Amino acid sequence: MLACCLAPFRCCITSGSGGAQPTTSTRLGHNRVFSARSLPKKTPIPHFWIPSTSSQVAPTKEPLPTVGSFERKRSMSLESTSSIQRIRDAARPRYYSISSDSAPTNEQSANTPNLTDSTILEACGSRDSPSGERGEEESMKRELLGFGLASDGQLAIHPPGDNNCVRMPEHIIGAPANASGASIRQIACGEKHTLILSEDGKMWSMGQNGRGQLGRGRPGTGSLSIYPVEFSSGTRVVQVACGREHSACITEDGRLFTWGDNSSGQLGFPMNETTVEKPRRAHIDSPTCQVACGPEHTLVLGQQGTVYVTGLQYDGASLHQFRIIESLLGIPITRIAAGGRHWVVVSASGSVFTWGQNDDGQLGTGDTTRQARPVRLENMSSMSVIEVACGDSHTVLLTKGGRVFSFGSDSFGQLGCGRKTTTKAMPSIIPEFMGTEVLRIAAGRCHTVVVVKGRVYAFGLNSSGQLGNGTTQNALLPMCLESCDQVSTIFSGWDHTFLVRDACAPDAKPGPSSRLLVPKSLTKQLVSDYLLKREKLDLMDDLQAVFSSLSLLNGSFLYNDDRRYNTSEANHGVNLDDVMDVLNSLAETSDAAQYADLIVDRCEESVFGPKFKPQLFLSFECIRPFLILPWISCFTKPKTREIVEKLHLRFAKAFCALTRPQQVCLNKWWRKFPVRHFNRLVSGLVAGVYRLVEDKAPGIHSLPLLTFLEELHVLNRVNNRIPLQNFYVNNLADKVNIREDYVKWVTTEGPNFFWAKYPFIMNGEVKGDLLHVEALMQQQRMINQSTVNLFGAPVFISNPQFHYRVRRDHIVEDTVMVIQQADQGTMLKPLRVEFVGEEAEDGGGVRKEYFMLLFQQILQAEYGMFDEDPDSHLTWFSGNPSEPSMFQMIGALVALAVYNHVLVAFPFPLALYKVLLKQPTGLDDFIELHPVEGKNLQSLLDYEGDDFEDVFGLEFSITQNVFGHPTTVELKPDGKETPVTQANKADYVKRYVQFRMEQGVNDEIEKQIGHFREGFTHVLHSRLLHLFHPRELMELVVGNENYDWEEFQKKTRIQYTETVE
Template identity: 30%
Template structure:
């Protein structure tokens, strides 16, 4: 052991073997020190303490109070020392001091006392501040006690001291990897590198960008995704080490202890640039100095206060930048070899107070006992996957049950360690290896008795302990792991119900994170999750029908999560088929009760619900002649469809959603569904060709809200009304709107894919920016955070996408932000006023049931289907007064089959008023061929979609005459029946 700084014999300015003759040849497991007291923990479990007293004692003395206990770690504060035994027991000794006549202090160590409140907790780490203490249990619980002047205990209060250890509940569920403490501040490090600090912050030692004290743990956001693996605290400063060997420091800089060539304080983590190119493997902080160790070169660097020789540079001056410590000039057997100076192999560095230490490789047994990363305590964290690898003896079974009782242990398990994947845990990635989860439970299921104990532990202990507002996203891993446990359990209904309530009780922001994790979950596991909730919901719905389900909240909880998974599925790269969500609902009364969960309805059920609601509204109006919701009657001229329709709506007042609509063409006597359908078809065509209301995309021909103001303020509102009327009345109107419009109507956020549909050139250009992987994005694309916009005068100006966007170039690191901002502006911000007017009109005329449809379904419902399977039209046809083998019928279908595609579409429009098909395609479109001379047609017989034209064939046995008459009818729109002959 090499040491330097303020030692018992005085001040030693350079590294030397001055631990005392008693310790020569002993394996030193750990060293800790504060003013006047140094504690040596030996590999054999004995403790030696050097105390500065009246005679300036130099020889460490055996601490006589541990005869039966094996101590493997110690931590010291200014007023106390903690000892941690190999069995996980914590002892505390009070340190007393008194001033002497020589203006020095004498120290005495009191007999250690067992902390009984922690005796059953199996403690694996302890840490001391000046006057407060921390302890970490094997199952991940963090305890704090002592002085709380600055909130350093993290128990959500400050001021009063706490003599009894209290659990830091705000970190419940977080898999804590390391705890450490400075003078009046504390830190906890999660297993995946999240850093939380609390307590005194007057010098910025918490790294939170201010100097306000914190009385509960706060995430150091500036260290997110830095892969932090170790934290060390000084009196008023902090240093952190990353997996990549980078060192960040913050807090007090008065003596240069931050290593930035300055004595300024830093209130946020700052990279120690003077260590650039050196992969640091260990860090250690004394009170006002810092050590770092570079394993590849074997060099120790020091910086900060040097008054007591603690920098090891043979000087007493402060050092503002890291400089190497000369450890070659030592007078022992490693000092020279064949006359050449050699450097001893350093295995570990430590610091405390005004002292520095380096454990070297020639100490007995050191190589096997000390982890070079200084994170050997991580190996003792209880993890389910590690326990499952052991043989199932009594102790292992007990450990498994304990692990499943703790959300901290479960959150620390099954991590994606390949390429340090778990360090990337964030709001989008869980850091879990789902294959490891699956294999772990495959092992567990082999022992049914253990599985039952695990189930009870999860239900009785783990789930009740889950916080509604977790401190760390890593806590949410439990919600990904537990469904895999449920999948291998039998009789897991109550466990699923408990899990559902825990999920739905999460604060919204954390539920959103869970949704993001679901969206990136591997396909197989996401499908298992969907299948689990679909099966569970189906079972509960059956119990509801039977009247045996007393608690309906269980059904609604399960359906709520299933509906959430359905929403998540829409954003997944590889989607689950929608049929996996569906549950057949037989009675319409259940439709209404379950309308909040449209994922369980297939397209047929949704249409049935829409038709039922529409018919109900019509019946209500018919039986209430004084009802306000009377049909809307429009009279329009064929030459002025658009203008007359908008003017007619301006003179009509809507009272309720889903009114009926009747349209008459000026100068024509007929009206009815067929005429109204023809109106909507003509309206859609004129809207598309008009160019004064909506802007037509040049490369997609789709319509979108314009950048200019319309001639009348209410025009978008009334077009929205017509869109709502179309869906409520079952009419097809190809408005030529992109899917983005229907997403917005159903409160689904449009994406880049939607912009590609509306404007392919623009969208694909943005995709090129996203796909460009090189670092010269700025030079290649020459973009900034602006977007071109046309003014009313036709001029082009550039709109900032973010504040000062014109001054911010698009680079590799911010290109996604640019694309997201561009899409948001194009599809949301720039058309906010116009869309809100359209949406208000749509909601005023559409039935509320439209919310059960997906955006794609709503678009197809209104725009119609263009998938023409003409053979199905013939296959599904019905006959009244004819048979399928009659010559006239055979001739008709032969003529139809030989028509050009465009003629077939026009015939479809002749029959129904629209050349597009209803939802479901042509298989949901049935025509009836009727012989009106043979019998009166049955009004209940299925006919064409709107039956606007009759199709009668009695005298068309001559195929040429039939072809001529059919083409004439298509072209002229006249009736096609026997009365023409």
Template identity: 25%
Template sequence: MLCYWGAQVREGFGLSQPDKVKHGKCGVRSVCSKSAVQDMSAGKSFVGFIRDGQVSVLRLRGENCDQDGKLKQLQLKKDKIRSIVCGGAGAVLLVYGGRVLIMDKSIVCRPLKGLENRQVIQIACGDQHSMALTKDGQLFVWGDNTHGQLGLEKEQPSSLTAQPVKSLCGIPLAQISAGGDHSFVLSLSGVVFGWGKNSAGQLGLGDTTDRHVPTVVNSLNRNKTVSISCGGEHTATLSKGGTVFTFGSGGFGQLGHNSFEDEHHPRVVAELCGSKVSQVTCRRRHTLVLVESSKLIYSFGCGMQGQLGNGEMIKQSMPFPVDLSTECDHAYMIEKLIAGENHSFSLFTKKLGNESKPNPSRILTLDDRMIDRWVSGSDSWKVIKKDINKVFSSAASLNGSFLKTSCDEHYQMSEEHCGLDFDLVKASFAKLSNNERLISEVVRVVQQTLLPDLNPNPAGVEALRLYLLLPELIRGLQEQQRTELTKAMASKILDLNPAARKVLVLFVFLCYMHLVFSEMYWSTLPDDMLKNLVDLFQKESAMLIGRISVVQMDWDIATHLPKYVQILQMVYQVCRSAHRDITKSDFIIHEVNGLLDVLQTINEDVNDMWQWFTLTGQIQALVAQQNYYNTILKNLISLPCIFNLEAKCSYMKNRAWKGCFQLILRRTALLEDCFSQLRTASKQHLRGYWLAVRYTEDLRKTDVNKRDFFLNVFKELCAPESQLLRENDNKTLSWFPTKLSVEKEKYFLFGILCGLAFNNNSVVNLPFPLALFKKLLNVKPCLEDLIEFSKVLGKSLRYILDYSDDVREMGPLFTITWDGTEVELDPAEPGKVVTNYNRTEFVDKYVDYILNKSVEEVFEEFKRGFFNACDRCLVEMFEPEELRGVLVGNEEYDWDILKKNTTYEGSFYAEHPTIISFWEVFDELTPNEKKAFLLFITGFEKVPILGMSAVKMRVRTRFDFTQDHLPEALTCHALLDLPVYQNKETLRAKVIEAINHKRGFWEE
């Protein structure tokens, strides 16, 4: 049965005899035709009906015609029509099977070009443009594009053939709708996109600017939107709970807000609150809604021709019920509301059982039942293969699969929640992986069709679900399949535009964690799936690095390896920022150490060949290999998560040098001469150059040890007399002063010296807290760093944070005194009191002032100098703790390891009497004397970051000696020249005298 009301029309539309039409109250009429109306639509010029798959259309009276035409059946040969939508001038028809026909003003139908071999499931029609959604989730548009209503970019002209909206590729769409000159689509997880004309705010974006590409209506996010409908210049949406939002033109009351004003943002129709609306539909200037539970239809907007069904010819700005005949309430249920130009319709069907029917208007998605059919073989292989191709070639289909429907969680999809049911994902892909024939076909389709067509500029985060699904699929593959798909997926991840990659990896998630890349979706993965993602790329990277170390040069490997490692680095940032249970060791690839060993061997062979003038051809081959390995490592050092500390230090030690940077100094004016020469040195002469130091007192000596130079120059720099730094209360650590006592330039030169020490693998006396090394790596210092520098102050601030009593005002003010200066931490509110509610802000600002703001100018000079002398990419290989260890060393003295790693030369051997006596004397030294011996033999007071095992001491027999000679040390080689003394007592006395007077150093 069909009910209708509105402008005068041919009685019954010709669906039945005029005397069979029932007249109800307020102009509502009902008609029952012999053949039930399955679907219908009304536009500006036509109204169309589908009965038994056949279409009949009736031309409506208009400006040039004062009466309706006759109902005519379209000649469509054998085509059976499933759906019809009427627009401004014609109509669009959807054939069972998915073909699309378009009907013009002369009611002639023809196939639409551009949709050949496409299975369409939904159609929509506006005034001058139309839309079609295919089974695999692609949106096609055609018609006028004056206002950007096609979504094909601003420069694109109107089109008579169907064009794909590429920006929406990968978005799993649930519904499409076309208005006068604007368009809307709705995703499966309730995300609303709008574009086109926006003169009245009908896009709901808060302005009146037209949009030429699909744009997310952010204010509707997480509202569980399940339906959209476009009118002439207004739009309505329906949420799952039955809430109606309207926006756009309100000049006829069509928004239902009890006003005739436009709305630029979605606004709830308050009068309908409490009524669980089940349908909403708009047309030119009026809106209809259905409350199915009470079988009530409400209308609002323009009723000047009776289209509101209230018996009055008025504009109505609030929802009022349509007075339907009582017969409709018992035998029938309302199936569909249709709003026409000047008419309204309600399509009724007889009540049926509660059986659920498959939704032919839903895009194809992968589900457990489909996989079970494939696995069981209930369908033929031809059918299965066809289904696999449909699902796995469509990013939209996969992105719409495995949604977490419990508690409507997938509607909460955002940059923090992906809305996937990961248990279902794992179980489903495990079934596929157990069937070799199925998984091989899936891999073929993914590799050949899906991945090459992925959109690098997705319109919304919903399109990124695919990158969470594929790693779980890849994980269950055999090695060769896994390698190929991993390679392809890594390339596609890196092809994503920066904003999409940022969402995928976690950058915004840091804001969500109140820390500030991520980079986000991966942060929502369960730990086991995130670990699988790490394992996938870690194993593939390790395999490639292993192959590099043992096979000939393969530039294909050199190209793909950095992509894998870049993905690992992204995931590492996720895990570190989100405090996940996945540790740094899960990312380390130990095969890198082997790669470095190979490179070191090649470097040594190249040097030997040049030294001995070996055949030129051999040298060229080795140099080519050397360049190959250096290229690979250069691409990897910016992705340091795969390097363990030993590999980082090995790379630093064995990297290629550009040449030598030389300082010629006076011993009596060490710092003065050093600064003078560094002032004129450009960074091109510092970065990548090893340092050589010579002294004017003995220019013949070219092999002066730079460790000795750094030891002495840093003693002068960090001494209180230099006035460069301020010490903490117990004089164990230093920090930059807030008030300068020396020229600012000296901090720049100080930074250069620190950079040179880093560049030359020299451990120096740099008594700074961890905060300095964090700042060099752009890591924000925290309260723990302040506690390290100033325990009393830091613990006071910790006490404020941990105070548990409910005290409204805690006493202190945001006014502090530091380094003799009174400072307002919140200049916008002088005298602000610290309370329970703002104490975290107070502590954060306090820490930020001391470690950042108060020393900003000085630190920036130091940092500029530091990176003038060393490559940033080398520094950023290290974590802050590691960087401090590289520059400063540690105090984990293990003297047994030193003894174990010592080698002997000349006439010495482990059981030589002098060596036995030496170690007995060494064991009897005090702890401070042992540290002095380490300084004497190596040139540094602390243990290198890799521990005492990195100190390879050599003891050599000194023959040209008398019993008065002291032991001497060549610190750059940790070489001890030890005379053969007559007895142990003499040996003890000479060793102690040597280390106390630092004999063997340059000041000798």
């Protein structure tokens, strides 16, 4: 008899000659003695492919030595045999010991490599430990264990007796290994076969091979051994997947291989190829990075972020070639999973999308309606999902925080919620794991397995022992496998499960059990490394890949923390400063133009191309390019019209193509933008219009940019993020006849393009010019209404001018009388003023003198309507009770001066024009009007001492003089009893300024401002008025007093000429 211990695999083999008495061996914990003679005659003898701990043993066609040959060698002593028995008695978890008098069949031998005694002893570690005892270092090595259905070799374990399942975790013999123990990157489980991917990129298979699913050729020949799947030399596999009877894998270079059953098109090959015996490259139009298999279908994630599907669909139809799921275009998918006939994908921002069959609520949509297209699980959008596992009719989700949600069929308790109902159509958190951090999840056909702090919990169907608890009773709630700890990863499928124990595994975070490739994305660190190492070609490859794919671009520059999750109108998840830094760093290199050209060209395939289909977008994640592209270097400095046409116009057209909810979402994101990012967007679009105007392109070409800018202008007016001047196209007046354009706009009907429709891009000078044009048009219209044609000659039926006479020494009284009697139509006529007793022709000088004298008198303190500050010499509303009509009249007179192109010395601060435009005033305005009082308020804000209340001694009240009588007013309820402190001083200053400038005693100032505004707009009710900036409106009234004396000096030539007498 030969006995050996295969450490770290804990396997014991005994065999004897055909005529000897049967040798017995005990299976620990089961108190059962059995031999090969007691096994069913058709049960194959397990044989093992055992690699060396130092290197993989190459497969050989030499047949496995028979049991008789092992008997003849007898290389181990009785002492060694007793040592092995001691190890066997102490081994955990359990293993099988098999005795056999029969040799493997020729077919089995042909498929099994030769194992020499030295190979076995090396694998056992007996060369270093002759006694066969396991040292402390060896006990720390990684181990692979399995349990569940084993009837076809899918566990590489021969069950005892007539059983077809393994109910407790058993050590897997012959798994690929390295110096650290079991070398497992991933395991994929089919119905009756299994694929193992080792860390060195080699693929192994075991189990049934009825349709060639093992990838070894010779369909119908199954195997209880773990045997390598042959690939061309140097090929490394990075992921494997299994369906019912088909398999798939992805290689390091992105190639997809499929093999096995193709009766439903699950391999992506024509229907006449029903079986593929060995891995064959699938017909797919791009490199891939992930694959998932359902029973008769295959789901694939391409490196460009595209999702493909083939095989049996939810409605019973079959696809025999990979088809793109168009609804998912643009979503940065990072994880895919396939169930019985449903599919689930997870995005980089934690969004979950499901589609397919939904009879048991496995889509999590809240109902049982089948979905032909992916739908977003809105109720999971804020949960930060990072991993998904699918059973036949149930789904399990894992969040970044380690919480687990389940939904779908709960017929066997696979949802872990106690089976209160047989189905759940809405995701529900599993109560047993609340307060704990789940690290890994896996799902079989009707069972679920999770890992918590190295412990395994399983629940659901257990008919084949797939829960590993030693029974075949279903578990409605999670049950801990007490026999297993230090579990680092789990893999499950159909009715069997695998665990990897690793005492040396580093502390893990929630995530997938195996390393998965994900589509490329750009990060600040990645680009910085490329630039630092001068790896230009690699950088250009990544730029080309990312900017040519909408999905990859949407997955780039995301935050590394929780801010990347829960994409919504309130959160875009993009680190805008990283975008700015990266693209600015590219702009500062000597290859800046090349990088910019590459990015713009690649965008034609993503944002600007036919793949950009906003009507199909399922998530706001798809519109992130509008946050990123403005930081391309040529966006704000387009040197040619070609750049504008390739970048700016296409960018604007893409925005216009968005659905209204998508545009509203972008508006909400832009509204919360830091000023530097919002200003960048506006400046770039303005630069595009400027370039088109400079090149004298037809105005219609600028329409997409102007439409976009109009949206941003409306948005900006809500909170004044940037100055209105930033929207100005300052070369417009030089390149376009804007007066003619305005007249045509007013007098022409139809959808024609006119610059006048977009006055917000015009600076104050142009808008003032248009305001005068508008006034002239109104005046001419009033003249026309005053005349009729009588016998071919014009006859005035009323005065075509607003003509009145005033006395110099009664200028205020006479003006009041005229204004009160004039209606709006009369005031819109050209103004002509005449001083009584003077015959001067009013060519403009008389009007100017009239307004100067009028305002000098009417603003005097004796009228009680306005007060002048002694320090600033500026005037403001007094707040004294006055006749409302007087303020209406003064407002109308100011508008009348503007309407008739008369500049007047109106000694009001900028705040007047703010309130006219219904904009709030602030402390800066108060300091301009009342510099001494305002600076005192500023010093109050600046004071940080702890003795604030002692120094200032203020309360929330103010004393105001009304016709010389002091009146105290509280600035808030119980203001006299509320002291001003360090904590509330800002509120005090705000209320103080508002009271002094906009409110007044009994709200008198507020009323006076309202009457003044009413009179002003009664005369000047232009559609352009609301587009003026306060300072622009002020310049329209009093003129521009900010002279550039340096520029004047540069352009002034002083010439001396000698005078000759």
